[in-house]
Structure formats: C-alpha cells, structure tokens
Amino acid sequence: MKRIVMLLLVLGLALGVQASEIELREDHPREYVVQPGDTLWDIASRFLTRPWQWPAIWQANPQIDDPHLIFPGDVISLVFIGGEPRLMVDDSVRRLSPQVRRETLDRPITTLPLDAIAPFLRYPRVVSEEDFADLPYIVANQEQRILTGSGDRTFARGMADAQVGDEVVIARLAFQFVDRSEAAVGDRGTRRNRMRTGHAQVPAHERPSSEVWQNTFGRLEVFDYPIIGYELYEAARAMVIQAGDPAILLIGEGRREVMAGDLVLPVDDFVPEEQFFPRAMDTVPENGRVLSITEAYYGVGHYQIVAINLGTADGIEPGHMFSAFRPGDTIRDNFRYPRMSRAAFQSPDRVHVTLPDEYAGQVMVFRPFERISYAIVLDGTNAIRINDVLDHPDRTL
Secondary structure, eight states: OOEEESSSOOOHHHHHHTTTTOOOOTOOOSSEOTTTOHHHHHHHHHHBSSGGGGTTTTTOOOSSSSSSOOTTTTTEEEEETTTEEEEETTHHHHSSSSOOOSSOOOOOSSSSSSSHHOOOOOOOOEEEEHHHHHHEEEEEEEEGGGBBBTTOOOEEOOOOOTTOOEEEEEEEEEEEEEEEOOOSSSSSSEEEEEOOGGGGGSSSGSOOOOOHTTTGGGGGGGGGOOOEEEEEEEEEEEEEEEEESSSEEEEEESSSOOOOTTTEOOOOOOOOOOSSBBOOOOOOOOTOOEEEHHHHSSOOOOOEEEEEEEEGGGOOOOOBEEEEOOOOOOEEETSSSTTTTTHHHOOOGEEEEEEEOOEEEEEEEEEEEESSSEEEEESSSOOOTTOOOOOOOOOOO
C-alpha cells in the first residue's frame, strides 16, 4: 500500500512549487528505508538538488488515513507518473518485516529536528518598543540579594492586574534591534545592539547610543533611528503569591538566576506547528538580512539557528525558505587603476568594483514575530554570518 510522506493540504502550495523545474540528484537512490532520527528534509536531500521543492513530488494515496505521516522502517520509492518524478511510501514493508513487538508505536518523523528548535519555541521572546515600555519589572529580590533562584521570592512592580496564582515569565533583556535602513552615515540595515548593565561590558559597536547622544543629536531626524523590537530570554518561571505594588512572586523552575531589572512577561501561548511546509514566498521582501546567529562568533551551519529581520508584517510564515548570500566586498582595482595613475584619474568610476554576492546556505523560518523571525539553517556551502542577504531559495549563484 502506497503512502504519501506529507499531505498536500494546500493546492496553491503545490502549484507554486511545481512552477520551478524539479531537479533530481544525479546520485539519487531508487529506494530509501526511513531510519530513526531521519527528518523529511534529510530524506528530500537524498533525492532532490533543491529539497525545499519536495511537496511537488510526493504522491498522495487518498485511501489512507493520515497520509502525511511516515515512520521509521517505511520504504520510500522514486517512481515516474506521466514522465514526472514522484516519491511514494510503501508502508506495507514496515508492517510485514520481522521485528520485535513494541507496546508503543514509533513516532512519525518530522520535517525538522525538533530538539534543535525547541529552545527557540519557548525561551526567547521578541517584543515591540511599545510593549517593552510597559513591561513590569523586578525591583528587588528577597533580602535584596543580587541573584536569587528557585524557591525564593522576588518583588515586581507594574503588575496592577496580577492575581494570586498567575504564572509569569521572568526574562532578561538581551538585544535591541534598530532600523538603520535610512541611515545617513554608517551601516545601513537592521542593527542589533547588545544590552547589558554597564557600557564597559559591551564593545562600542554593539551597544546602543548613550543617553547624552539620545537627548541631543539623537533627537535630530537624521539620527533618530526607529527601534523595531527587543529580544529577551527567559530566566525563570514564577507564580504570583501576593498582588500589590510591589507584587510578590515565588520563583519556580528556571534556566538562570533572577536579578533586579529583569522583566516580567505573560506565559507565551505559542503552539508550534507539528509539521513545517518548506516553500518560497511569492515575492521575497527587499533588504532581508540575517540579524544574529546563536552559539557562534564566526558563523553557523547545519541545523543551527539565526534571527532574520523579516516578520509577520512582511508576510513571513513558518516554512518560508530563503537562500542566504554573503554580500560582495567593494575593492579597489589596483591592477588596472593603481593609486595616482593616469587611468585612475581618467576613469574614477572604474577604480572600485563590487564583487558578486557569495552563496552561503538556506534557512527556513520556524517562528515568526512581527518584525523579526527565527530560522534554522538547513544546508549550504559556507557558514552563514550576520548581515548575509536573503533571497529566493531557488537562487544559489
């Protein structure tokens, strides 16, 4: 019995993918047995040069319940129907193969490794400038300790509507995102400022402008760059045990100790989609870039996480794919137009040349916010870095 790997729930999605020519890998197998730990992206990569196009070649069997599920042991076969490639799953092989009896069934495989994205489905939060200004905050800890943890009490202001028993998130401010796309001087695009206590802890090029600058030159329109959001990371969960000003919170489970100045957020009700449908946007927004990378200084690669400067306001949804390109440097042509040469004076517009952008890899969005989204790196030839440019996933040159 044949079974589809992923149900094509949206006809328009399939038609959009089919608009691009499907390319099979030269070394693709005729059959593949699904292994524990496989993801749909891994399997698609064995057959396709552009794995994000997999929805166009899965062949559905309408007689099967939940045809979008496949399990370890299923056999995926490449067949041709009307001259077009199709991938089908023969799950009867799995059922009839000798195996040890299990009390619980194997879980179906997922599009992505959920353990790689799970922390980013819960712990980081991105809030707008307006919401950030009104967030409650920790004013002091029990016995005015600098740091406190699970089982201790802490005190929060700005929680006028809190009720006893409410669960909240205590989060620490990490980054500020500023829109410098209209900057008259300096770097353009979205800048990520690292937020920490004490300017000396943060390099000058990574910290926000000083209060003196903000209250003088920063008030001029040319330097008044809009803040598009703040990124916070969950430190701990807490429960309101006494309402008031300040409210008393009892700290529960946590990843970090709580300190004065931490912010209080409602528990996020975000529910991740069980399956992500890789697909391209009809029109890729201009000026899309990689904002930040996680757990790395130089760059990130396979199954690591990046933040991009596009969000739901730009039409971003879970599953949207992008190719990331390293912007080409502008260099001086010292071979034909060396300094102080006649050629340089006669053709000043040809002295400098901008090198082509270099393909780095592909990313897929799994959690969008209004102006910023988190994406996972799925493949590539180079490390993906901050300020890499985003384009259509079909483009690799």
